[in-house]
Amino acid sequence: MTELVRHSLAMLRNPRLxxxxxxxxxxxxxxxxxxxxxxxxxxxxxxxxxxxxLAIVFIFLWIHAGTLAYGAEPAREKFAxxxxxxxxxxxxxxxxxxxxxxxxxxVDGWKDSTWQISGYVYSKxxxxxxxxxxxxxxxxxxxxxxxxxxxxxxxxxxxxVIAARVIGAGxxxxxRTLARWQYWVATAVTxxxxxxxxxxxxxxxxxxxxxxxxxxxxxxLGIAYVLATAGWLITAGALGFFxxxxxxx
Numbered sequence: 001m002t003e004l005v006r007h008s009l010a011m012l013r014n015p016r017l018x019x020x021x022x023x024x025x026x027x028x029x030x031x032x033x034x035x036x037x038x039x040x041x042x043x044x045x046x047x048x049x050x051x052x053x054l055a056i057v058f059i060f061l062w063i064h065a066g067t068l069a070y071g072a073e074p075a076r077e078k079f080a081x082x083x084x085x086x087x088x089x090x091x092x093x094x095x096x097x098x099x100x101x102x103x104x105x106x107v108d109g110w111k112d113s114t115w116q117i118s119g120y121v122y123s124k125x126x127x128x129x130x131x132x133x134x135x136x137x138x139x140x141x142x143x144x145x146x147x148x149x150x151x152x153x154x155x156x157x158x159x160x161v162i163a164a165r166v167i168g169a170g171x172x173x174x175x176r177t178l179a180r181w182q183y184w185v186a187t188a189v190t191x192x193x194x195x196x197x198x199x200x201x202x203x204x205x206x207x208x209x210x211x212x213x214x215x216x217x218x219x220x221l222g223i224a225y226v227l228a229t230a231g232w233l234i235t236a237g238a239l240g241f242f243x244x245x246x247x248x249x
Contacts (some may be wrong), residue, residue: 004238008241011070025229035056061094096158103154107149108150160178164246167247
């Protein structure tokens with residue numbers, strides 16, 4: 001476990017990697033926001049929108065495929081090789097992210113049926129299992145279950161396979177990672193920091209005046225962004241650690 005922690009935290013010791021994520025992801029978010037504002041009245045505008053979309057997708061895939069590749073060997077001398085554009089890495093990253101996105105979107109669609117499912121379960125449950133609050137308790141539990149499935153279980157299942165293919169290992173190496181309890185514990189910790197804690201920080205609204213709340217919002221978004229970035233980098237390091245050990249075995 002100590003070796004895992006050392007390997008994962010090595011991702012935070014490379015200033016270039018941190019700069020790529022903090023600056024690159026912010027630039028991608030800004031570019032995506034501006035892309036949505038591109039008019040579509042003329043052919044050249046449609047062409048510009050299409051080229052811009054391809055550029056945004058390419059940079060996104062390049063940043064995160066390089067991060068997964070670097071996570072296998074987080075040494076500073078490996079940084080250039082990890083982020084050198086590689087068609088195979090980009091293709092596997094694109095395919096894996098697309099499938100993961102579809103699965104997460106499917107689960108997100110299930111949330112619309114939360115109250116319907118809760119009401120049905122409540123009506124069929126025996127009296128001693130029916131909470132006094134009615135189907136509300138079932139709806140809350142089901143909402144948490146969908147949230148965990150969407151943002152923890154599905155990424156934990158797909159990311160090792162994506163990482164394995166990105167670093168050139170077989171998909172079986174990624175699947176073997178799922179059998180290691182240390183992997184699930186490590187990703188649970190990073191999910192709590194990178195997702196749950198950032199959500200709490202963003203939702204918290206201190207201050208009384210508009211100026212105080214605006215300043216608080218800027219600071220909270222900055223802190224949440226840094227925490228989310230750190231959580232992802234540590235997760236990429238953990239993925240590289242387990243996938244590399246599985247492929248070697």
